[in-house]
Amino acid sequence: MAAPPILFTVEFRRKMAELPQLARQEWLSSLAERVREGSRPYPALEQELHEVARGCRLALVDSVARNIGSIDPVYLRALLEVPRERFVRQEDIERSADDMPLPLDDAGLATISAPHAYLLSFRVLGLSAGDALAELGTGSGYGAALAAFIVGQEGSVVTLEIDADLVAWARRNLAAEANVSVVHGDAMTSASEWRTMRKVVATFAVDAIPEAWLAALPEGGMLVAPVGPPDQNQRLVLATKRRGAIETRSLEAVRYVRNRSTR
Secondary structure, eight states: OOOOSOOOOOOHHHEEEEOOHHHHHHHHHHHHHHHTTTOOOOOHHHHHHHHHHHHHHHHEEEEHHHHSSSOOOOHHHHHHOOOOGGOGGGGGGGGGTTTSOEETTTTSSSSSSSHHHHHHHHHHHHOOTOOOEEEEOOOOOOHHHHHHHOOOOSSEEEESSSSSHHHHHHHHHTTTTTEEEEEEEEEGGGGGGGGTTTTEESBBBBSSOHHHHHHHTTTOEEEEEEESTTTTTEEEEEEETTTTEEEEEEEEEEOBOOOOOOO
């Protein structure tokens, strides 16, 4: 691997782009190991990790752009600039630029979805600058961070999470995002938190979209959720309220973790 430039500048990013993907990945893996060992002062290590992980995501962006069809360039910029390595467990940092889901706990009950999966849902909703989005299922906060980048400072994101440990982690990760609110609550029973919001995304699978969610949608509101049994035969379903009635449309095949609520 070529010696890295010293300064984290445009020149650094240009040099990173010139490295083969394998060299970038090896660099990221070495930094991940140092994070786990605590062998360097963390602020300096974090800066290098941030830039190298971003360099590894260059290939991710190219792959997603090729594989999911027409998509707003802002979505791809969010994929590049949001530091996914901060939203995964330390043991998974070297895989943070891969387009795959990763566990957020030892039991596998919570995951950070594959990066492209968030973009598919946002594309269905037509998420754009200035929008207000409700996210049902925060995890470590990665989806909310992507959404915050897309909607910008004039937009807002409210995200609900049932697991108190994940809430604490997400709040740390999203502390710098002034347009994001992390709410600790059961998304199945917390429609009052987002009742006036016109765009809603669920990040866990349900057997059917709950009536309470549909009732909470305002006129013209849209909700997209994975529907189907855990780990099999799921599809994204878009529900839209028009003239007081709900219209649904089945979309891409997906695979998400199950609903953790007892409701």
